[in-house]
Amino acid sequence: MLVLTGIGTLVTNDVTLERGKLGVINNAALVVGDDNKVALACEAVNLPRELRTNAVDIGGRAVIPGFVDSHTHLVFGGDRALEFEARMSGKPYTAGGIRTTMSATRGASNDTLAENARRLANEALHTGTTTLETKSGYGLSVLDESRSLQVAASITSETTFLGAHVVPPDSQIDDYVNLVCGEMLAQCAASAKWIDVFCDRGAFEVDHARAILSAGAKAGLGMRIHANQLQHGGGVQLGVELGVASCDHCTHLNDADVSALADSNGSTVATLLPTAELCTRSQFPDARRLIDAGVTVALASDCNPGSSYTTSMPLVISLAVLNMNMTCEEAVWSATAGGAAALRRHDIGTLRIGANADFSVLNTPSYIHLAYRPGVKLVDAVFRLGGCVAGSLL
Numbered sequence: 001m002l003v004l005t006g007i008g009t010l011v012t013n014d015v016t017l018e019r020g021k022l023g024v025i026n027n028a029a030l031v032v033g034d035d036n037k038v039a040l041a042c043e044a045v046n047l048p049r050e051l052r053t054n055a056v057d058i059g060g061r062a063v064i065p066g067f068v069d070s071h072t073h074l075v076f077g078g079d080r081a082l083e084f085e086a087r088m089s090g091k092p093y094t095a096g097g098i099r100t101t102m103s104a105t106r107g108a109s110n111d112t113l114a115e116n117a118r119r120l121a122n123e124a125l126h127t128g129t130t131t132l133e134t135k136s137g138y139g140l141s142v143l144d145e146s147r148s149l150q151v152a153a154s155i156t157s158e159t160t161f162l163g164a165h166v167v168p169p170d171s172q173i174d175d176y177v178n179l180v181c182g183e184m185l186a187q188c189a190a191s192a193k194w195i196d197v198f199c200d201r202g203a204f205e206v207d208h209a210r211a212i213l214s215a216g217a218k219a220g221l222g223m224r225i226h227a228n229q230l231q232h233g234g235g236v237q238l239g240v241e242l243g244v245a246s247c248d249h250c251t252h253l254n255d256a257d258v259s260a261l262a263d264s265n266g267s268t269v270a271t272l273l274p275t276a277e278l279c280t281r282s283q284f285p286d287a288r289r290l291i292d293a294g295v296t297v298a299l300a301s302d303c304n305p306g307s308s309y310t311t312s313m314p315l316v317i318s319l320a321v322l323n324m325n326m327t328c329e330e331a332v333w334s335a336t337a338g339g340a341a342a343l344r345r346h347d348i349g350t351l352r353i354g355a356n357a358d359f360s361v362l363n364t365p366s367y368i369h370l371a372y373r374p375g376v377k378l379v380d381a382v383f384r385l386g387g388c389v390a391g392s393l394l
């Protein structure tokens with residue numbers, strides 16, 4: 001059992017407390033049971049006397065649920081630093097750079113891919129991410145997609161088959177879609193929980209995306225979609241129609257797209273990836289428009305070697321507040337409970353009683369500092385299932 005007291009601000013995301021969207025408890029205590037789940041979250045003065053003896057006083061620091069990063073691409077070879085430099089010199093971003101990483105990924109050993117993915121996952125952990133999703137998508141062959149997913153499964157249970165990232169240069173699109181829906185899916189499904197498709201300019205059209213997602217669903221995988229990042233298109237409408245868990249990017253939306261997402265009543269989440277816009281000097285998604293329409297919004301890092309090479313969810317939160325008109329409260333919720341909703345999980349992204357005891361201790365008195373102090377290390381300690389896995393309370 002772990003008992004923390006002296007919590008300046010405890011974010012629970014427990015709406016049953018009737019303490020706002022974040023379920024904030026000030027001057028709080030948090031108790032983790034022997035089952036590694038949250039046993040109690042309350043004002044410190046209400047902590048039962050028998051639990052106070054071995055309590056750890058954290059001196060007024062804030063505690064928040066662990067970040068849930070529901071969109072990453074951690075399995076790849078090489079990097080694209082030169083492409084980044086060219087883009088910063090004025091070259092526009094396109095999906096074509098994915099093929100550069102394909103070559104490096106195909107040429108990398110399993111050990112090299114695994115070492116790099118673990119490095120990035122550990123980097124994310126130290127900034128407060130306790131759950132992350134990650135995708136294949138840089139192998140683009142049966143063998144390389146399969147081994148990419150095996151690497152992904154070694155670092156997280158939230159694995160996504162993204163054989164439909166782009167069409168490799170040695171293939172025709174119809175032939176490649178048939179491969180993805182057939183032999184590639186058959187080889188990859190055992191290591192995947194989800195299937196995804198990049199439905200956008202330079203990647204896959206709506207009809208191909210429909211076929212790919214439907215094949216994945218038939219194989220027992222949950223569905224996700226990259227949609228409307230580079231231009232307006234039919235990806236979001238398709239995602240809602242098929243009941244995907246999340247439409248990711250959602251940068252270019254019309255009123256019908258927003259209404260469709262809102263009408264899903266949270267079944268389909270809009271996952272926004274502001275570091276991708278930052279690193280490509282592109283238009284930021286209009287989070288305010290989505291939230292005001294009643295859409296459930298998640299925030300994620302989109303960590304990848306081409307357009308968003310960061311694992312920092314605190315940076316994502318800061319950008320969401322400063323560039324997408326989200327409040328601090330909304331951004332923190334979207335980076336925790338919102339990410340959990342995008343993965344259709346109820347045991348993470350919250351510190352309500354019975355949830356996994358995944359949380360971070362900040363070196364500030366309030367979650368507001370995550371947006372207020374961009375680029376500053378604010379996470380002192382990270383706990384997963386009640387155990388300290390990064391940093392220290394000292």
